[in-house]
Amino acid sequence: MIEIVTNSPAQTELYGEKLGASLKGGEIIAYFGGLGMGKTRFTSGLARGMGLNADVSSPTFSLVNEYCGDITLCHFDMYRISSFEDLCTTGFFDYIDNGCVLAIEWSENIENVLPEEKLIRIDFQRGEDDNSRIIRMSGESEYEASWG
Ligand SMILES: Nc1ncnc2c1ncn2[C@@H]1O[C@H](COP(=O)(O)OP(=O)(O)OP(=O)(O)O)[C@@H](O)[C@H]1O
Numbered sequence: 001m002i003e004i005v006t007n008s009p010a011q012t013e014l015y016g017e018k019l020g021a022s023l024k025g026g027e028i029i030a031y032f033g034g035l036g037m038g039k040t041r042f043t044s045g046l047a048r049g050m051g052l053n054a055d056v057s058s059p060t061f062s063l064v065n066e067y068c069g070d071i072t073l074c075h076f077d078m079y080r081i082s083s084f085e086d087l088c089t090t091g092f093f094d095y096i097d098n099g100c101v102l103a104i105e106w107s108e109n110i111e112n113v114l115p116e117e118k119l120i121r122i123d124f125q126r127g128e129d130d131n132s133r134i135i136r137m138s139g140e141s142e143y144e145a146s147w148g
């Protein structure tokens with residue numbers, strides 16, 4: 001586990017960018033942490049680090065946004081998913097093992113079906129003031145090293 005503290009949205013994006021540059025395809029990035037903690041900002045940086053020219057916005061209504069590139073990023077928002085049936089109807093399982101990077105907001109709601117392989121877990125928490133965030137990553141050392 002590696003923990004960092006950011007003090008601005010730009011800094012959160014930068015850590016997303018560092019991780020994005022270390023990805024090879026097929027990783028599942030599971031975000032945990034409440035409303036407005038910076039998951040979408042982090043994903044914006046992640047896309048940049050993956051070399052994608054993407055205008056990342058919250059996929060709340062579309063459930064998933066896809067940004068195509070050498071490695072494609074599929075950005076999910078599971079906020080409204082509350083049952084296994086819900087998840088099946090979204091087609092989520094078709095995205096696993098297809099070589100894309102999956103970045104999943106509100107992973108709390110699908111925690112029991114997250115694959116263990118190639119999983120990178122990222123927890124967001126508010127820090128000491130409104131603009132600070134404590135962000136923790138757990139994953140293979142090669143990914144954690146991207147923040148070192
Ligand atoms: N250190 C920080 N890192 C990231 N965002 C920050 C930080 N400080 C303040 N913010 C603000 O917090 C908000 C984060 O919004 P963002 O959409 O990324 O959150 P989210 O976790 O995706 O929320 P939701 O669960 O609603 O989708 C933005 O308004 C941003 O300006």
Ligand SMILES: [Mg+2]
Pocket residue numbers: 039040058105
């Ligand atoms: Mg969001």
